Amino acid sequence: MDEQLNHAPCGYLTMSEQGNILSINQTLLKALDHNVDQLIGQNFNLILSVPARIFYQLYFFPLMHAKGLVEEMYITLEAKNGEEIPFLINAVKTNRNNRTLFECALIPIPQxxxxxxxxxxxxxxxxxxxxxxxxxxxxxxxxxxxxxxxxxxxxxxxxxxxxxxxxxxxxxxxxRKIQETLLSDPISNEHLEIEAYYKACKNLSGDIYGFYQIDQHQYGIILLDVMGHGLSSALITMSLHSLFHRLISRGVHANIIMKELDNHLHTLFLQNEEAHHYCTAIYLLVNTQKHEIEYINAGHPPALWQDCNGEQMELFATAPPLGTFEGIQYKTKTFTYTKGGRLLLYTDGVADPLGSNHLYSLLAENPSADLYNIKERIIESLLHEENIYHKNDDQCFILVNLK
CATH class of the missing domain: 1.10.287 (Helix Hairpins)
Incomplete structure (x- = not known):
């Protein structure tokens, strides 16, 4: 490396398209308290803080591959002693000796x-x-x-x-707009009707849901709640969404879907257990031809099933939350239904201020009301409790009417 560049007043490194460090100057090595032999050939993730790794994968890499340029992006590096150091990174994609490189300049932000x-x-x-x-x-x-x-x-x-x-x-x-575009649109046909509500306690939410028509008679419905709120939880939900959207749309079995999501969380924080996040989730596969519902509940608040006669049943947890223990085998439970039954799925942000009994009573007392009206009544109850309830949490629920 050129001597002036090696001791420039800002950090400089080059990496491959896969993110492996090819060269790094002494200025950046000194800031991170690393030797050059410790970093050359290693992946850039090694010197990133945990939140920065997710941001790097979701924003930096796509921008570099799509536009070949990143300007003044905020990113946090982790020194050898664990100290997090904020930088502004400017990067450009170049081609040298028939090899594509990412050249990066990193400027420390003064305190x-x-x-x-x-x-x-x-x-x-x-x-x-x-x-x-x-x-x-x-x-x-x-x-x-x-x-x-x-x-x-x-x-x-x-x-x-x-x-x-x-x-x-x-x-x-x-x-926030990107996250909201991931949410499924309401469904209404001769077999079933689905309505949903979603509200983040901050700009971004740790709750995410999706419902998909797999074929003529099968529908997959999933609701997840990632630990915490804000940016870190939202990045994880978007990462999980891309996985479950692909699996459910392909008609993959429920136990395999849950196992893949669990493996994804463990892999995401493999190198930093202190930053580990877990996620509660519930997945239902509705077969309108067989009048059958298959479900797995991974540590999530129990969903409510109400049949056409008003009898209610809770779909309790069948396994611990995703990302808690490795090697969990997820087993499904199944029950049959008659037309006219309803389902209510919800997260802690709905259950905590209202209480599950209030939700169950609201569903039982309005057997003939359409889903939109029930949805509005739940929202009104949440708004009523908002001023007196001390905890602020993401709110999400799904209503299903089986015709």
């Missing part, structure tokens, strides 16, 4: 608190100088000059932070 502390110290120096003007007049001039410099630096930092805040908010809004 605002350091500038604020220095500003307070400068102000204190200035105040002390004013009390003894005759004696320390020269010191006062120096302090005032220092104050101006720090103020200018702080203004620049504020401007950068504001720009970053706006960009982050725009990115989060885009991510």
């Amino acid at each position: 605002r608190s350091e500038y604020e502390n220095e500003l307070l110290m400068a102000k204190k120096d200035a105040e002390s100088a004013l009390l003894a003007m005759n004696k320390v007049n020269e010191e006062l001039k120096i302090a005032l000059k220092r104050l101006k410099m720090k103020r200018d630096l702080l203004l620049q930092l504020n401007e950068q932070n504001q720009k970053f805040k706006i960009e982050t908010e725009n990115e989060l809004e885009l991510a």
Whole structure:
């Protein structure tokens, strides 16, 4: 590597299309407290924090492959001692010796608190100088000059932070829209009707659902709740969505779907158990020809089945949450139904403020109401409890009417 580039005031590295580090300069090695032999040939994931790995896979890699360019993307690297260091990364795809490379420049982001502390110290120096003007007049001039410099630096930092805040908010809004586009549209035909409700407690949600018509008589319905809220949980839900959408649409058996989702979570956090997330989930396969429902509940709140006579049955958990224990064998349970029955699936964000008894009573007391009206009544109940309930959580539920 060129000597000037090797000791440049910013980090520099090149990687292959697969993300393997091919070269790295001394500036970045020093910041991360690594030796060059420890990183050359390793995957870029090795020096990324856990949230940054997901962001890297979902945004950085697709942008580089699609556009060949990334500008001022916020990313967090992890030093050898575990310290997380924020950087702005600029990258471009190049071709050298018939080989495609990703060239990356990484600029450390200064800590605002350091500038604020220095500003307070400068102000204190200035105040002390004013009390003894005759004696320390020269010191006062120096302090005032220092104050101006720090103020200018702080203004620049504020401007950068504001720009970053706006960009982050725009990115989060885009991510929210992308997440909402993944949600299934209502279904209504001669066999069944499905309505759903979804509300994130922040911009992004850890809840996700999907329902799909597999063939003329089979429908797959899934509802998941990833531990936590916000960006990290939302990234995991979107990762899980792409997997279950593909599996359910192909008509894969319920136990295999759950096993694949469980394996995906274990693989996602294989190198960092401290960042491990688990996920509760419930999957139902409805066969309208056989009038049969097959289900697996992985640590999720029990779904409610109400038959045409108003008799209710809870579909309790049949296995622990996804991502908790390895080697779990997921077994299905099956029951038959008659026309006119209804299903209610929901997450903790609905059950905790309302209570399952309230949900069950609401369904029992409105046997002839259409799904849209029942949906609106549940939403009204949630809004009523919103001001007095102390916990803020993602809210999601699904209503199914079997005709």
